[in-house]
Amino acid sequence: MFAPGSALWLLGHEMRLGWRGWRSASKSRGPGSIVLYLFLGGFLLFIGCWAARGLSYAAPEVTPLSIGMITLAFLVLSTLMLSAALVQTTDALYQRGDLDLLLASPLPPWRILIVRMSAIAINVALFYLLLLGAIWVWLPFMGGGARWMGLAPSVLALSLLVTGIGLFVARAMFALIGPRNTRVASQILAGAVGAAIFLAFQTQNLVPREDRGRVMGDAIAALTQALGQPESLFALPARAALGEPLALGAWIVGCGLFFMFSVWWFGRGFSANAAAIASLGGGRKRADTRVREFRPGLARALVFKEWRLLARDPLLLSQIALQLIYLLPLFFIFARDLGEEGFGRAQIGLFSGAFVLLSSTLASSLAWLTVSAEDAPDLIAAAPLPREQVERAKAVAAGAPIAALMLLPIAGALFIDPMAALWLAGGIGAAIISACLIAIWHQVPGSRRDFRRRRAQGSFGAAMGQGIVLMGWSAATGLAVAGLPLASIIPVLISLGLTLALNESRPKEQA
Amino acid sequence: MDDAGVSGDALHLRALTKRFGDKVAVDALDLDVRAGELYALLGPNGAGKTTTLRMVSGLLKPDAGAISVFGIDALADPIAAKRIIAWLPDEPMLYDKLTAWEYLEFIAGLWGVAAKQAHARAEELLRLLDLWDHRNERCEGFSRGMKQKTSLAGALIHDPKLLMLDEPLTGLDAAIARQVKDLLSARVREGATIILTTHILEVAERMAERIGIIQHGKLLAEGTLAELRGRAGGGQASLEDVYLQLVGAGG
Numbered sequence: 001m002f003a004p005g006s007a008l009w010l011l012g013h014e015m016r017l018g019w020r021g022w023r024s025a026s027k028s029r030g031p032g033s034i035v036l037y038l039f040l041g042g043f044l045l046f047i048g049c050w051a052a053r054g055l056s057y058a059a060p061e062v063t064p065l066s067i068g069m070i071t072l073a074f075l076v077l078s079t080l081m082l083s084a085a086l087v088q089t090t091d092a093l094y095q096r097g098d099l100d101l102l103l104a105s106p107l108p109p110w111r112i113l114i115v116r117m118s119a120i121a122i123n124v125a126l127f128y129l130l131l132l133g134a135i136w137v138w139l140p141f142m143g144g145g146a147r148w149m150g151l152a153p154s155v156l157a158l159s160l161l162v163t164g165i166g167l168f169v170a171r172a173m174f175a176l177i178g179p180r181n182t183r184v185a186s187q188i189l190a191g192a193v194g195a196a197i198f199l200a201f202q203t204q205n206l207v208p209r210e211d212r213g214r215v216m217g218d219a220i221a222a223l224t225q226a227l228g229q230p231e232s233l234f235a236l237p238a239r240a241a242l243g244e245p246l247a248l249g250a251w252i253v254g255c256g257l258f259f260m261f262s263v264w265w266f267g268r269g270f271s272a273n274a275a276a277i278a279s280l281g282g283g284r285k286r287a288d289t290r291v292r293e294f295r296p297g298l299a300r301a302l303v304f305k306e307w308r309l310l311a312r313d314p315l316l317l318s319q320i321a322l323q324l325i326y327l328l329p330l331f332f333i334f335a336r337d338l339g340e341e342g343f344g345r346a347q348i349g350l351f352s353g354a355f356v357l358l359s360s361t362l363a364s365s366l367a368w369l370t371v372s373a374e375d376a377p378d379l380i381a382a383a384p385l386p387r388e389q390v391e392r393a394k395a396v397a398a399g400a401p402i403a404a405l406m407l408l409p410i411a412g413a414l415f416i417d418p419m420a421a422l423w424l425a426g427g428i429g430a431a432i433i434s435a436c437l438i439a440i441w442h443q444v445p446g447s448r449r450d451f452r453r454r455r456a457q458g459s460f461g462a463a464m465g466q467g468i469v470l471m472g473w474s475a476a477t478g479l480a481v482a483g484l485p486l487a488s489i490i491p492v493l494i495s496l497g498l499t500l501a502l503n504e505s506r507p508k509e510q511a
Numbered sequence: 512m513d514d515a516g517v518s519g520d521a522l523h524l525r526a527l528t529k530r531f532g533d534k535v536a537v538d539a540l541d542l543d544v545r546a547g548e549l550y551a552l553l554g555p556n557g558a559g560k561t562t563t564l565r566m567v568s569g570l571l572k573p574d575a576g577a578i579s580v581f582g583i584d585a586l587a588d589p590i591a592a593k594r595i596i597a598w599l600p601d602e603p604m605l606y607d608k609l610t611a612w613e614y615l616e617f618i619a620g621l622w623g624v625a626a627k628q629a630h631a632r633a634e635e636l637l638r639l640l641d642l643w644d645h646r647n648e649r650c651e652g653f654s655r656g657m658k659q660k661t662s663l664a665g666a667l668i669h670d671p672k673l674l675m676l677d678e679p680l681t682g683l684d685a686a687i688a689r690q691v692k693d694l695l696s697a698r699v700r701e702g703a704t705i706i707l708t709t710h711i712l713e714v715a716e717r718m719a720e721r722i723g724i725i726q727h728g729k730l731l732a733e734g735t736l737a738e739l740r741g742r743a744g745g746g747q748a749s750l751e752d753v754y755l756q757l758v759g760a761g762g
Contacts, residue, residue: 288647301620312608376604383621384593
């Protein structure tokens with residue numbers, strides 16, 4: 001379609017690689033996946049139509065509140081985009097391994113770099129543009145909706161600006177901590193921002209019901225005070241998004257120019273010393289000359305190996321920690337209710353159920369890492385050990401830290417009601433054991449890097465079954481602690497029955 | 512298996528067969544490797560070399576046939592066989608986040624080597640392979656050669672009687688390749704049996720006592736270099752000439 005070697009031809013190549021990378025993460029293939037995408041696209045367009053209809057009734061007026069809200073949204077969006085841009089910059093320059101091939105070709109290096117960076121900007125914006133696009137396509141047909149059409153171009157321009165900033169930050173971070181650590185730090189940043197946004201949306205749940213109106217009012221006043229100054233230069237993106245032609249033009253041109261400048265700055269001498277930048281790392285560490293004694297024991301070797309691998313992967317730890325963060329609002333709600341309604345058995349039951357759910361969620365994550373994400377499966381398989389012994393050690397490696405962590409709530413429950421502590425300990429134990437057993441029976445072999453995609457790669461039935469089993473233990477514990485031990489028999493039976501069924505349905509073992 | 516466990520033989524394969532769907536990867540293969548020899552298994556890509564070694568090391572279950580390692584029926588008692596085998600694939604089996612020292616400690620734990628003995632052996636191997644100064648560095652920062660050497664140290668830490676190496680010299684520079692070859696030769700002198708696959712015929716020519724050429728999962732020819740030359744009908748033909756003649760004839 002485009003002349004080989006041209007910028008657009010290269011861009012097409014980049015986009016194809018991006019698309020295939022995204023597709024390889026998805027389990028579904030063939031006609032079924034096309035139907036699924038069509039369905040999702042249709043659903044998105046339906047929601048977009050509904051949102052566009054809502055927007056068409058609201059005129060995009062430049063007020064301190066609208067400026068403040070949009071500026072805040074852009075700030076949050078730019079933080080998410082920045083972390084994505086940093087990850088993609090590291091991948092594109094140092095991880096994909098095709099840069100040498102491209103730079104060895106007779107194409108001008110600046111063209112390669114500018115295309116690669118443009119592809120990053122597009123990829124960074126793609127998700128948000130897809131969401132906005134589903135609304136945007138309807139706007140011209142929605143009467144007043146056309147006035148909101150500045151929204152999508154503003155976001156695209158923002159992605160150019162953020163990618164440009166990302167290049168400056170990336171270069172500094174490469175020099176300070178090395179490309180590998182830059183990637184990890186960026187992914188942690190993305191997770192932290194996502195979690196912060198999630199928690200921010202949940203804050204109202206923390207506030208007692210009668211105070212919510214006042215707190216929201218204070219928050220809006222603070223927001224308009226800090227970010228809602230229409231005359232300020234910082235209001236430019238918001239004014240552009242609100243469809244002011246001059247502001248929109250200035251915003252697009254400004255972001256585009258900044259992007260070009262950053263690519264030029266980054267590209268100076270890049271082709272000559274890309275490898276040198278990569279090798280800067282975090283500086284050479286002093287040689288560690290200690291000689292630690294070997295410690296005996298097979299179980300110890302297996303368990304410690306797993307713990308070391310977990311502890312030395314900050315990205316994984318942050319992803320596991322995020323699971324905790326996403327459960328925090330649940331505890332906030334319980335805590336608020338406790339404050340408002342006192343310390344009843346029902347509340348303690350809810351808390352207990354939540355702790356069981358938390359421990360099983362964490363155990364199933366860790367069990368996937370230790371059992372399915374083994375880095376050297378052939379090494380383990382070649383060792384003179386029964387498979388069951390290895391799997392048992394791996395389950396211990398996954399379950400023991402969670403069990404240790406859960407001693408705290410169990411100790412807390414002990415002070416309130418020893419019987420409740422007993423039920424809680426039993427529920428946590430059953431949930432952790434179930435999670436580990438299911439992880440062993442229904443292994444989803446993958447790399448640690450696939451941690452977030454692990455559910456998409458495994459069997460849907462097994463994932464569903466596991467979810468129900470773990471929720472069953474949670475419900476049973478909650479009911480028992482709340483003083484309804486007989487009622488807890490039903491979820492216990494469901495969990496036990498499904499666990500047995502999952503054992504029966506486990507795939508035939510390979511040699 | 513009528514002659515399994517014959518004294519003096521490290522490995523007996525009888526009618527070993529492995530299919531992947533319709534494709535027969537290893538086709539009723541008979542192979543004997545003597546104790547204390549370095550045996551080179553040659554063959555084109557897809558000939559069945561790696562599949563054969565993976566079956567011997569217990570990573571793949573054969574569809575038919577028998578495997579005996581120093582008289583142990585490896586299919587009936589794989590754990591006992593694995594205790595005296597080491598398997599080194601072409602891609603090092605390492606943990607990026609472990610240091611070389613921790614990796615060796617882990618392997619020693621898997622193979623049940625006593626801690627004191629494993630400590631001494633790990634130090635000896637790391638010094639021998641010029642990795643001692645890097646013992647506390649994580650494997651993720653190692654070069655390809657360092658990873659291969661760490662993996663080799665791991666394979667040797669339990670002092671295996673039968674060491675199987677799949678393309679052990681691939682991607683190594685001359686100096687590291689020399690270190691690895693010297694170490695393997697030393698192990699053979701100490702009485703270990705080594706089976707290696709390689710595409711570098713010069714390595715097989717110089718190091719191996721006997722050479723087996725495999726194609727389409729069957730053994731085409733086997734013997735010393737002189738015997739293979741005799742079969743190929745050339746007095747001073749190089750192994751490359753012999754190999755190409757045999758493999759070409761094998762279709």
